[in-house]
Amino acid sequence: MARRSPLRPPGFDELGLKRALADRMLPSLVAAMAFLAALALAGWVGAAALARHWEQGAGAALTVQVPQPADPAAAGGGSRQDAVLALLRAAPGVAQARALSGAELDALLRPWLGAGPGRRALALPGVIAVRLAAPPPDPPALAALHARLAQAAPGTLMEQQGVWIDRLLALVRSLQASAGAALLVVVAVAAAVIAVATRAGLAARREAIEIVHGLGATDGYIAGRFAARATLLAAAGGVAGGLAALPVLLALAHLAAPFAAGGDAGPAGSAARSLGGTMGGIASGLPPALWLLLPGLPLAAAAIGFLTAQVTVRRWLRQLP
């Protein structure tokens, strides 16, 4: 062991904590926890972005079909389609309602009916594309709106793209909750690991602590020495774990990136797009939220280390007179 000069060294270690809390064990375990926390965070952020996208994007769209659109409406002077359009535009929670033109309908149906005048022979319904405002109206409100539309133009269908989206949304929400729960468990385990290491350090340095306590050191002073050491070690573990997780997260983002390019309109395509956009907006990039959260890992680890050591040491010191 190096000799000390008779000057107080910067890290004056009267309790001998450099040996008692020096094992590589604590930083390694905290690093493993930070690694898991980074993965859970990525899952949480990804799921949250997906949910947001669906709520505001695909989930916020409706299609309304009006059979015999040109026939007169049940009341008033206009056509059935005009009556439905007017009701939709006046309804709260509707951002935009637009009737598809004949040309748009032709384009939509060409794969099935072919080009040409044959289409005109079919009694096609009018199609109105509706964008809902954010936040979208809840299902009872939409049912009430549908009832009013059907009153004005009997036979009007409202097709909510939201049935499968609701299911996916429920799935994503539970994934998000699982990621959150994993995060909480990781925090609890990290605190337990630090508490165990602190208690081992207390047992190893019991005599030194009793001597320093006997010389008039307060509980706060002794707890502070332990907490400083635990904070340092936990922060180091947090940095190591975060750095180790980074290539994994980037690889995940890279794997998700192709979904961003592919995909047609429609549920699967939109889900894949949003997943790709979340996980790999650019091939090398993580979602911005993750870039903000990842540096928080060492800080969180340090905070957990500090608090756990303080509580553990203060509780232990109460056995001394």
Next chain:
Amino acid sequence: MVRFEAVGMHYGPGSGPDVLHDISFQVPEGGFRWLLGPSGAGKTSLLRLLTLAARPSRGRLEVLGTDIGAAPRRALPELRRRIGMVFQDFRLLDHLSAFDNVALPLRLAGRGEGQIRADVGEMLRWVGLAARADAQPAELSGGEQQRVAIARAVIARPSLLLADEPTGNLDDVQAERLLRLFRELNRLGTTVLVATHNEVLVARHPAQCLRLSGGHLVAAE
């Protein structure tokens, strides 16, 4: 000021056998007392009470004007910093140098490093260990360790100085020097209690004696 009123004490939690029974005496501020008695009489135990390393299980104990039984736990650290103790087994921190061991009370009191360097350097010179300032306790002889323990006990100019067999590992010349230091501190107002088996020393420095036997105070003359 130290005051014992029918103090009893036992080790361990719950009710162990009493090692001190019904001790009553008082030492005025600036007093000097020898603490005498055969091995196992309870001298160290009595000093443990005075260093606030243990609380009495019975009776009333007053140290430096504070009733120890009634004082809240958080009031004790400040009191301890006004008490210097030379332990029978030294109780040095074995991973610190002699310098850092002696400096510890000053650092706990938050003194500046400049003053600490000067004070500790002077104290180590006085106990004849200036050349051994960097040595760790394991590298020191028994007498040298004892002198480090003495230096640590007096460095912060305590109001109450307690010494448990402080000359056990010293030669006669050093023991004599130590006693003169204690008497000098005592003259400057420090209350001093010294537990010892060294009857020669006691005879050479007559003062009031507290005599223990089997945990009882048998004489205070």
